Amino acid sequence: MTSEQFEPRGSAAEPMATTRVLVTIENPGNRRVLLEWMQAQDEYEAVSGGAERLRDAEYDICVLDEKRLRENAVAIRDRRRAETGVLPMLLVSSATDFATVKSWTHHTMDQDLWHLLDEIVTTPIEHVELRSRLENLRRVRTQSVALAQKTEQLLLLNRITRHDIRNEMNVITGWAGQLDNHVDEAGKEICERILDSSHNVVELTRAVREFVEVLEMDNDPKLKPITLETALADEIEKRRSLFEDAEFVVDGEIPPIEVQANELLPSVFRNLLNNAVQHNDSKTPRVTVAVTEQDTSVEVVIADNGPGIPADRRDAVLGRTEEKLDNPSAGIGLYLVDTLVDQYGGTIRITGSDNGGAAVTVTLETVSRGDER
CATH class of the missing domain: 3.30.565.10 (Histidine kinase-like ATPase, C-terminal domain)
Structure with missing residues (x-):
């Protein structure tokens, strides 16, 4: 599974016209409220299927309950890792005293699940609260995808630039080496300085490459x-x-x-x-x-x-x-x-x-x- 399989629509210059939302809720009443509300909105499109679509469906936001979250934690984690940008998860919780993901996490004492969630909406579902949460996640999704695409372009530019610099420095090193046989002692010293500077530039391009590799690593x-x-x-x-x-x-x-x-x-x-x-x-x-x-x-x-x-x-x-x-x-x-x-x-x-x-x-x-x- 690669991120290209799930490349979302839209870009930084042209935000997604429709946000695809996968709804996987066990409670039929809550599921009906969510689907009916989205059907009345121009900017949201409900993605058919349930928890079995978590891995392969094309969606921009997933709305799920605690049961589906626990049952499909591995699939959700794998899918989020494969995505370009953030793939937001909205939890529907029946515990009305948990207004944030963090407070819900402290209650459940499950940090692994906390890292899979981005927002929480409580039941009974209020349309105003639902819109607020989805709009927030919609912005997160759009901005993160645009950032990921720009980052990919910059990384490509970085690789091309390093390659070209190293090639040019190899040419300079070669010419300086040949010139060394045609100059006096003062010229030889200058050639030596050119060679030293050339080696330093090549080492610098290597340090930049390794630094980029560090940036691409996970936080852990x-x-x-x-x-x-x-x-x-x-x-x-x-x-x-x-x-x-x-x-x-x-x-x-x-x-x-x-x-x-x-x-x-x-x-x-x-x-x-x-x-x-x-x-x-x-x-x-x-x-x-x-x-x-x-x-x-x-x-x-x-x-x-x-x-x-x-x-x-x-x-x-x-x-x-x-x-x-x-x-x-x-x-x-x-x-x-x-x-x-x-x-x-x-x-x-x-x-x-x-x-x-x-x-x-x-x-x-x-x-x-x-x-x-």
Whole structure:
């Protein structure tokens, strides 16, 4: 089942002329009131069928009672996930003292059902209340679909732009490499700067791609055991190849342990290692990596001999201020790092290093056997 199967009518520029409403109510009186009212409205169209149509019918709003909600919770959850935009659910409740979804949820103590609902109307059904609730959900549906469509267009534009930028930078890198054989020492230095800037732009496009992937994730990303040694050691070796004039030193050994993370864990270390070199004004950038295993966590410290980061700018570079990425000190790479580490249930802090530069400490939860989420 895909969202394309249930693409609703209408757009941001042209709102839905008719809102399709699936009514699945056990009480025949309540069902009759709802259907008769909708038949008298130009903007609403009742969708035939009952609970069995929850998965496959084309509708924009579903009106259901508590019994149908409990019986079809899985089908409703699957359908809402497959939709483009929000697929609103309106609960018809006989408990007149529950005026909101939240109050009804507190009474039933069922948070899973709460997340499936958007509005509640009480019985006996009043036409004024019904219209108010449906109009609210109608706006939610229309606006969310328009937003989802715009988001999809922006994501496509993002992918195309990144692809084109990377291709152009590869061309620039190739020409700069050939030019290196036809210039004097001063020209060679300029060529080296062009190559460094080209590599930085390519790395930036990668950070943007990974940041978009984070935005597309659920609020509760699926974590799993990831081998720290592989993720960290691989990125160190890749940085050594990319930054030939820099020194990367591993202080001690990287323990063969697993941490709670996902496939984007390598980008945490990649961005931190890149940052330690790209913002380093030393003649020979030196980056030291140390790993310390704790009882239920592990600390990874990446330190450099660069200019360091003043204490009053450390939150800003991670995007933790109100301006987030709009702050002049913020960078998308470190903002991505902070976002990912937070999703992993870990922490990140910036201090000064023993070499006078910056030291970034990433703390991650370790995984014991049987601890996989």
